[in-house]
Amino acid sequence: MTSVSATLAAFVHMPPTLPDSALLAGRRSLLNMVGTAIGGSGEAAIDKLAALLPVFSGPATNTLIGRPERADMLWAAYINAASANIFDYDDTHIPTVIHPSAPVGPAVLALAETLAAKGKPVSGRALIEAFVLGAEVTCRLGNALHPMHYARGWHITSTCGIFGAAMAAGRLLDLSPSQLVDALGHALAQGAGSVETLGTMSKSLSVGQAARGGLMAALLAADGYTGPEAPLEGKRGFLALHSDAPDYSAITGELGSRWEILSNTFKPYPCGVVLNPVIEACLALHAKGGFGAADIESVELIGHPLLRQRTDRPGVTSGRLAQVSAQHAVAVSLLHGSADLAAFSDDAVADPQVRALSDKLVFRDDPTTALDAVQICLRLSGGREILHKVTAAKSGLDHPLSDADLAGKFRDQVTWRCLHLKVDALIAALESLDDAVDGAAFLRATQPAIFPE
Template sequence: MASISATVAAFVHAPPEMPDAVILAGRRSLLNMVGTAIGGSGEAAIDKLAALLPAFSGPATNTLIGRPERADMLWAAYINAASANIFDYDDTHIPTVIHPSAPVGPAVLALAETLASQGRPVDGRALIEAFVLGAEVTCRLGNTLHPVHYARGWHITSTCGVFGAAMAAGRLLDLSPSQLVDALGHALAQGAGSVETLGTMSKSLSVGQAARGGLMAALLAADGYTGPEEPLEGKRGFLALHTDTPDYAAITGELGSRWEILNNTFKPYPCGVVLNPVIEACLTLHAKGGFSPSDIVSVELTGHPLLRQRTDRPDVTSGRLAQVSAQHAVAFSLLHGKADLAAFSDEAVADPDVCALGGKLAFCDDAASALDAVQIRIRLIDGREILHAVTAAKGGLGYPMSDTDLADKFRNQIAWRGLRLDGDALIAELENLQNAADGAAFLRATQPATFQK
């Protein structure tokens, strides 16, 4: 019987024909990722990473999405991945809360852009397929470790994403099954990521490294660099290191007939995914009115325990921390009736009214609650109570973002950055990506020559 690692490698080397729905889901995930990379490309953390390029980058051959600089292939994968994830506005796989596109997409695009420069362009269908395979491996590994891995504090996007990036790049390089196993071993040697870094610049390092490390893993394997025979299931392999009871069937079960990309979702708000139903509830209550924020005595959230575990962060001091703070999200959305990129800025965090209202928040855990559900209870000074429940937040599997929603989100992120980019043309290229002769050609249009702000 083939090992787990060998089974994964064989699947990536010779996958079955992908259904149209899977290709569509992969294309939509890439469109969303490019949009979030544009939106995040001007953050201070990305500026600092880009400033390292003269000292550490090779020949400037590859596109940095949303930025005027260029970088070598590995640094482009790194910085584009960090940009795509920095606002927590990227995709989310259910139930693992992995953001598969951030580590996998930039690795695929950087390699495809390099191959095109060598006269070997990757067509759009092949690029999407490689991306889907990488996302599949990433999310199946996440399913195997869920929920212990994330609960222990591992940043699951990074720790699992490096393997997906390696497999996606390996697919484009047409690695043999044995070379793909080697690439899994090289990914094992480079994986990292801690939940402790969420809300800080450090978080972007492990996401960027997952893309860079996965791409490097495939390139090393292509050059004959060898690794362990069982990097995933070995006695001291990835699964043994990260959980006590790995669910092997979650990796190999229905492989090629059940696609995890179909469980990928897109966020309507730039924050931790467990805050989506919270914000939706607050926006609904703000729109209904009937109370003044100054009359609020307390706000109680009843939801999945992960909501409290990940977002009970009072008195945050930065926009990045605000993205994972229920106190900030509730206060700002109740006060202002919006939850856009500006709502999670340093300026928004400094608002004394937001700080005061956030201090009135309490949590109530409900283990039976879905991740995309919440009940909010507002108690007012006159004794009234206002209740509102969200059973399936927008952006979840039960209420997915439409193509129009994704296009609007894409345009809004260009506007946020103040870039002179033709958003409609970029969206059209990405929506037709599967028919492109060169799947990475659109990258040139993501790089601005001038800035509006």
């Protein structure tokens, strides 16, 4: 068998010309990631991480997106990745549900900003290309392990994302194929992430570590730090550790001709991706009206079994847990007709009406239902029923968010953070990133002053 590690390393070292569609998808993914990093940058978990900087950091040289502080290169990658993913508002690869931009984007941005400071700026096109290559490695590894990997409890964004971050950074550092294999080995030595941490501050640790660890892996390889010859396919390598039967063809098949970034989607709501059709249906029911909270006796949710497995979380007590709770998502969107960042806050969770309605949810599994589809049945007093079905949720591969949608989402997150930014100029810079001489220059415009209360 041809070495999977060597094949990926050779691909990253000398890729084919990336199609315009892949570069466009990469640029859109970076725009979305910067927006979600701004939106998440003021969360309590990020505040606590940033407070550790004086103890653990080197010289403060790099941008923390959405925050006034600066950090060293590795910590900047870590905190920006944690910020980008903390609200679960970032991108989602289909079918693995990996969020590839959170670990890969901050790693390449931190490295590019550092190189620019040394007089070696990375062009916007080169930055996007490195990002797309890193996302490709991340998602192909996910394809090889899906669905068993996540079902076993591994947080696939972190466990696969650290390899993508290493390859993206290695591309910018122009590592040789053998050095890229070393970088994969260093990523293997540092990877972690458990689904058990979802809905808690702990989740952000593995996402941040994926970006930081991947970047460090590439830097170590560049300095001659060596690793195993087969970090991915070895007898005790990444694939064997995480699956009894990994699909090697999902990693190397059509490599360079089929691009996984084209299967990346963007969330319209800050929550787990399987809740997208649920919220869409509830918002439609709210808009249609004809019922009040007191009229609802039960809400039946008919969907793929994975919906129940991942989101059956009654009685949540925090906004972070609410992001992965169907009970909360249904109640808040039905009652208030909103599913924005405020709808998944601690205050929204504490709303007595929301809590009361969330107790009335029941699941019915239907394996024939697609992951981006759902049917909701409201059973009302007097025996009346109201049905609503979503066959393909907005933001899926068949109904992607437009550029205008992404720009609107970006603006909403700046508003949520109450930050003073030149938003239109920042969006324009990201939308024209392909033409930038210094692909990291826009980062300076993400550090604002916060409006006084």
